[in-house]
Amino acid sequence: MxxxxxxxxxxxxxxxxxxxxxxxxxxxxxxxxxxxxxxxxxxxxxxxxxxxxxxxxxxxxxxxxxxxxxxxxxxxxxxxxxxxxxxxxxxxxxxxxxxxxxxxxxxxxxxxxxxxxxxVLPPIPVADLTTLKLEQLSAEVDDAAVDKALADLAERNTSYEPEEGRVAGEGDLVTMNFVGRIDGEAFEGGSGEGQSLVIGKKQFIPGFEEGITGMKAGDQKIVSATFPEDYPMKDLAGKKADFDVTVTAVAKPKKPEVDEDFAKGLGAEDLKALRGFVSEQIKREYDQASRAKLKREILDALDKAHTFELPASLVDFEFDNIWKQLENNLKATNKTFADEGKTEEELRAEYRGIAERRVRLGLVIGEIGEKNKLQVSQDEMRRALVEQARRYPGQEKQVYEYYEKTPGALAELRAPIFEDKVIDYVIAEAKPVEKKVSRDELLKAVEEATEN
Missing domain, CATH: 3.30.70.1050 (Trigger factor ribosome-binding domain)
Structure with a gap:
């Protein structure tokens, strides 16, 4: 040769x-x-x-x-x-x-x-990870957070008791039949039988809940409501509809007291034990939020610390996937580029930048993992596969067969595990500075990181 x-x-x-x-x-x-x-x-x-x-x-x-x-x-x-x-x-x-x-x-x-x-892949000189300036947020679980979580838990366990002659009000469960019309014509998805809603939870379009407030079982009424301008179905957005509503039942809420009986009903030994379980769950949520914020900070730092020529074929491939997803989303919501507030050229430039960032970070993460011999074990892959199969009850066999026959799918399953291993390695090397914050400060920081 x-x-x-x-x-x-x-x-x-x-x-x-x-x-x-x-x-x-x-x-x-x-x-x-x-x-x-x-x-x-x-x-x-x-x-x-x-x-x-x-x-x-x-x-x-x-x-x-x-x-x-x-x-x-x-x-x-x-x-x-x-x-x-x-x-x-x-x-x-x-x-x-x-x-x-x-x-x-x-x-x-x-x-x-x-x-x-x-x-070819370019040489990737990995930056000194120990020089990365990182901050890890930490929030403590206080009694107020546990009290709120227990109140929310009680709210989710609210039961409803039908009451003859009850007038529908805030918090009540109303069961009804209705037919919606626009300009006198019934429209698709505008009718229902035996439908229920809780007044105050904003489950229907604006004006509907207000319209049925004050009704009782057996009452019939025309309720007018207007679809929001940003309603996903363009043919209904901004239009006024008249609903012929017949209420069949009104039930009053019965929210349980957060006491020993409530705790035992949820499988806890007593209220103290339940508070402990809830506190641990909140702490896990805080830790997950903190890690999400730190991970974004690490990716930003790695992106900023590395500059090298990117293979155009990888950038084009990534950009095409992102662009197709955007086009599909616009089509599904009946929107256009104008609805995004930018021209097609501006959006293309923006998403090409995103594609370049993804390719750069993918290569850097791969290089860090390879140089430091970070690997995903068979046991880790097996656990990930089992977890994936559990998402499809009754179809576990088909899920396993799909992954056995589709190497690309296995690679997609492996990628996030490998990335987390690299993130853990970077954390160990960079040794982020811990910063104590409140719950609200933590969640705000995560939200801001997600938006940017």
Whole structure:
């Protein structure tokens, strides 16, 4: 095999590869030897078919297999011998290859020539992680937070008791039938039977809850309400609708007291134990929020600390995925670029910047992990797969089969685990400074980090 670099432009490479006819002949002969004892042809005993006869009958087919395998083997070796890492699978194109060329190769009269176009990953000098200035927020769980969580828990466990003649008011559960019309015409999704809503929870469009307040079982009324201007369904946005409502039942709320009986009803030994469980849960939530904020800070710091040429093919691939997702979202919500408040050109520039950041961080994270031998174990992959399967009750077998047959899906499952390992490593190296904050300050910081 002869390899010649014919072009080099930044990270782009073009190689000319020639596999000599002698090597092709050896590969072809080896392939014949592999199958000769397995071939069954009428008139011959198994394993006794003359090689010349096999070659005559199956020569072209076997050579096609040999050529495909040769392309795979030699293209991989050509890159490996150069100690380069392709950013993506190289594009391979045969040179001056036609039916006559194929026949000459089969006859052992011609070499196999092809060119390879690919981009290589750039050298990535990882910054000194110990110099990163990081701050880790920490919030303590106080009694007020536990009290609020218990009150919310009690709210979620509210039951409702039907009461004859009760007039619907704040907090009541109203069951009803209704038919909605716009300009006298019923519209899709505007009708319902046996529908329930709790007054005050803003479950319907503005004006509806106010309209049914004061009604009782058996009452019928036309309730007018207006769809918001930003309503997802464009054909309804901003329009006024009239709903013919018949109330069938009104039930009053019965919120449990947060006491010993309430705690035992939730499986706790007593109220003190329940408060302990709730406090631990809140602490986990705080820690998760703190880590999310710190992770974003780390990614920002890594992005800022590294500057190197990015493979255009990876950036284009990432940008295309982001752009397709944006177009699909706009289509699903019946919106346009104008609704985003920017021109298409401005959005393209913005999302290309996002694509570049993702590619840069992906390469940096991969480099940190590789240099420090961070790996995802089989047990970690197994646990992730089990967790993924649990999200689809009754379809666990199909989930397992999907991941077994789809290597790309396994890579997607592995990626976040690997990234978290790198984040943990960076934290250990950078040793963030701990800063005590209140719950509100923590959540505000996380929100701001998410928006930026």
């Amino acid at each position: 002869q390899v010649t670099e014919t072009a080099r432009d930044g990270l782009k490479r073009t190689l000319q590869v020639v596999v000599g006819k002698a090597e092709l002949g050896e590969r072809f002969t080896a392939r014949l030897d592999e199958i000769k004892d397995r071939v069954e042809i009428k008139g011959f005993r198994k394993g006794k078919v003359p090689v010349a006869h096999i070659k005559k009958l199956y020569g072209k087919t076997l050579m096609q297999e040999v050529l495909e395998q040769t392309l795979n083997d030699t293209s991989a070796k050509a890159v490996k011998d150069r100690n380069e890492r392709p950013a993506q699978q190289p594009k391979v194109e045969l040179v001056d290859f036609d039916e006559n060329a194929f026949d000459r190769i089969v006859k052992g009269e011609a070499d196999l020539a092809y060119k390879m176009d690919f981009e």
